[in-house]
Amino acid sequence: MKRGTSLFIILAVAIAGISLSQRTIDASGAPVTFTKDVAPIFFSKCAECHRPGEGAPFSVLTYKDVRPWARSIRAQVAGKEMPPWHADPHYGEWANDRRLSQSEIDLIVNWVKDGAREGNPSDMPVAPTFTNGWSIGKPDIVIPMPETFTLEAEGPDEYQYFEVDPGFKEDVYVQMAEARPGNRKVVHHIIAFVRPPSENKAPRPKMSKEELQKLREKMERESPRYREGFLMRTKKDAPVVDDGCAAVNGGKINRNDEGDVGTLLCGYAPGMNQAVWKPGTVKRVPAGSKIVFQMHYSKVAGSVQQDRSSIGLTLAKSQPEKLVRTHGISNGYFLIPPGADNHKVTACWTAKEPIHIINFMPHMHLRGKAVEYKAFYPDGTTEILMNIPEYDFSWQTVYYYKEPKAIPKGTRIMVTGYFDNSAKNRYNPDPTQTVRYGEPTYDEMMIGWMDYTVDTESIKTITAKRD
Numbered sequence: 001m002k003r004g005t006s007l008f009i010i011l012a013v014a015i016a017g018i019s020l021s022q023r024t025i026d027a028s029g030a031p032v033t034f035t036k037d038v039a040p041i042f043f044s045k046c047a048e049c050h051r052p053g054e055g056a057p058f059s060v061l062t063y064k065d066v067r068p069w070a071r072s073i074r075a076q077v078a079g080k081e082m083p084p085w086h087a088d089p090h091y092g093e094w095a096n097d098r099r100l101s102q103s104e105i106d107l108i109v110n111w112v113k114d115g116a117r118e119g120n121p122s123d124m125p126v127a128p129t130f131t132n133g134w135s136i137g138k139p140d141i142v143i144p145m146p147e148t149f150t151l152e153a154e155g156p157d158e159y160q161y162f163e164v165d166p167g168f169k170e171d172v173y174v175q176m177a178e179a180r181p182g183n184r185k186v187v188h189h190i191i192a193f194v195r196p197p198s199e200n201k202a203p204r205p206k207m208s209k210e211e212l213q214k215l216r217e218k219m220e221r222e223s224p225r226y227r228e229g230f231l232m233r234t235k236k237d238a239p240v241v242d243d244g245c246a247a248v249n250g251g252k253i254n255r256n257d258e259g260d261v262g263t264l265l266c267g268y269a270p271g272m273n274q275a276v277w278k279p280g281t282v283k284r285v286p287a288g289s290k291i292v293f294q295m296h297y298s299k300v301a302g303s304v305q306q307d308r309s310s311i312g313l314t315l316a317k318s319q320p321e322k323l324v325r326t327h328g329i330s331n332g333y334f335l336i337p338p339g340a341d342n343h344k345v346t347a348c349w350t351a352k353e354p355i356h357i358i359n360f361m362p363h364m365h366l367r368g369k370a371v372e373y374k375a376f377y378p379d380g381t382t383e384i385l386m387n388i389p390e391y392d393f394s395w396q397t398v399y400y401y402k403e404p405k406a407i408p409k410g411t412r413i414m415v416t417g418y419f420d421n422s423a424k425n426r427y428n429p430d431p432t433q434t435v436r437y438g439e440p441t442y443d444e445m446m447i448g449w450m451d452y453t454v455d456t457e458s459i460k461t462i463t464a465k466r467d
């Protein structure tokens with residue numbers, strides 16, 4: 001959205017909020033209408049998802065598109081199902097907080113009750129503009145998957161990996177990044193990782209086919225993980241660590257088991273917002289890096305589908321100062337018993353330097369019930385940083401701090417997830433299963449992602465060290 005437009009919307013919403021709360025007529029006695037009162041709210045709070053080409057079922061950009069949905073809008077808005085937002089307002093202040101104010105909710109509800117009138121077309125605010133569907137505007141660089149992928153009509157979900165060499169001769173500093181699915185019917189999620197050149201040069205021992213096969217089998221036998229088709233799963237009899245914080249190495253039995261594929265650059269999942277960092281704070285893609293697409297596909301029964309997804313990058317326009325680092329505080333060894341309705345799993349991470357946290361993105365699957373990030377400060381005090389009392393797998397929201405959160409060196413951050421593997425959980429694919437960590441959505445995950453900057457680090461010192 002252009003800055004002028006958003007400022008206009010903010011002003012319009014503020015004015016509407018003051019003059020119209022609880023009423024179906026405005027201050028001058030005129031009835032509440034779409035063009036004058038409702039559209040500004042929809043443009044600022046709904047259009048991000050409710051516009052042509054996005055995941056939501058209808059567009060809010062015109063009255064004609066909105067009108068047939070009026071009853072549903074009233075129910076969803078009054079019930080606070082829409083806009084989707086799951087962070088407990090008692091903890092943290094979030095820049096992308098999508099919630100409507102009570103006066104906005106009342107206004108929308110009353111507008112529908114009153115017949116969902118259009119009003120004077122000349123009152124209509126300027127619609128937000130989007131560039132070919134990109135939410136970050138026209139990206140400087142678009143990197144598509146190297147090929148179109150064809151997905152068969154039947155069978156379980158698939159994880160597919162595609163590697164692309166974007167040909168970066170120098171380090172690239174990324175200000176905004178967005179992943180866009182090519183085919184929304186089948187793309188469940190995209191995660192784009194950066195694989196720096198240092199990781200590309202792993203020496204490959206010369207081996208015969210037989211030797212290689214033997215080595216693979218040995219690794220599989222000894223690993224707590226195994227591959228099932230295109231999916232990585234944890235063996236049912238792998239060691240169990242529910243309380244990752246009490247365990248050595250944060251519950252990671254062997255770091256390499258976590259399937260590290262490099263630094264996370266950006267992702268797509270329903271409800272996930274694009275990655276936008278403040279000027280001066282950037283993600284770095286080192287020269288010579290490869291971009292790895294991790295694609296999670298869900299099939300459309302009876303129909304062969306194709307996909308070629310892309311990522312778009314907008315580069316820093318000024319000299320960047322701070323590097324964004326991404327870390328997933330995760331536990332890969334929990335075990336959720338069949339029927340358990342509030343199974344607790346923890347994971348911990350300690351800040352070795354003073355840092356500023358930019359955002360959080362908790363990730364669990366269908367049995368995810370609630371999740372919390374809590375800080376244990378070196379002075380003995382504690383603070384809940386973020387609480388999601390009702391986790392919903394449908395919404396992979398990234399929660400951006402209004403102001404980056406200062407975390408002193410030595411602070412331990414604990415992520416606690418609760419899982420509902422009972423029949424009460426209507427999303428539960430099978431309450432009779434013992435559930436472990438794995439890629440398919442019928443397995444579980446427990447990852448507390450976060451972006452942060454290190455206070456003592458500047459891009460100048462990093463570059464100097466390396467050169």
Ligand code: HEC
Nearest residue numbers: 045046048049050055056057072073076082083084098271
């Ligand atoms: C982050 C993205 C996002 C935002 C923001 C958002 N929506 Fe939605 N909305 C969706 C998606 C996706 C669905 C479809 C959900 C589903 O199929 O389960 C949906 C569904 C709905 C539905 C239900 C349609 C039906 O099937 O009856 C209504 C009504 C709705 N949204 C209204 C709104 C309104 C009004 C706003 C703003 C005040 C809003 N939404 C903001 C993504 C969003």
